[in-house]
Amino acid sequence: MLIMDAVLETYEARGCALWPVSDPADERLLRLSGDLSPRQVGTAMAVLAGYNNRPRERGGRRTEDGLAQLNRLLTAECVVAPGGLRVTDTDTGVTAEPGCCFGLENWRDWQGLLDGEEPWLGHDCEPRVEHVGAIIRLWPDADRQERRPIEIPRVELPGLLGSVQDDLSGFLKSVEGWASCRFTPVTAALVATLDEGLTVSAPLGDSP
Structure with a gap:
């Protein structure tokens, strides 16, 4: 049987203190789906917010405010998601x-x-x-x-x-539930940004 998963590298979530994240695991890849726990969603969002919120100037420091990081993600030119597709037989x-630098997007x-x-x-x-x-x-x-x-x-x-598209759609619903409990004002915009950046909802066969 062949299984194809959408996975996200979790290195960027290490040391995140903006919101609860899952405990570090030996597996560096997190499978995205609608079955994630709130802490696992927190891990995914720490990766996405951190990876797309790198200091723009040499010596600059990343803000430690969670809402500010999410707002940076919302205004990013494009969403970059370290990871890709994992295939198992x-x-x-x-x-x-997935190889390095491919990107789930x-x-x-x-x-x-x-x-x-x-x-x-x-x-x-x-x-x-x-x-x-x-x-x-x-x-x-x-x-x-x-x-x-x-x-x-x-x-x-x-x-x-x-099946990958279904899992990513489930992930968006998980993000919606996670954000509505912590960052209510930006919940809808956050889901829309990830939907567009990861090209989730568009019918398969359409160009990104």
Whole structure:
């Protein structure tokens, strides 16, 4: 069975004191969905707010006010979300994690595989895809091809991407519940910004 998840790197949440976050875990990736606990949503929002609120001037310091950080996120030119899509083959036990610098905001680039494209999926590790007839072969790391690839039948890709979209839609609902308890005035704007920045609600097949 193939599973495709939207995941977020959690490094940016370390030391966050703006709101409650989940305890540090060995797993550096947080799966986004509607099943997150409030603390896990807090972790995701600490990553998104912190990553998009870096000091603009050398020596500048990030504000420690939670509402101010969220307002920065709302006015960011674009939403950058460290992470991407993780694919697991439960039959073989092989998992391909997103490479560095790909960004979850680019998750729809995977749609290009349906047209025979080979999108860049990040580096270190460096996942790579190749087309073999009706199969999309996903190598977890192009530099270590002794690892087994994951074989994705092309006909299954739309369903897998649809499951990702469902999970991201659930995540937006979780964010709405989380923000309404802490930052009520910006709740609607926050959900709308993440919806647009992560291109969640637009029908699959539409260009971001």
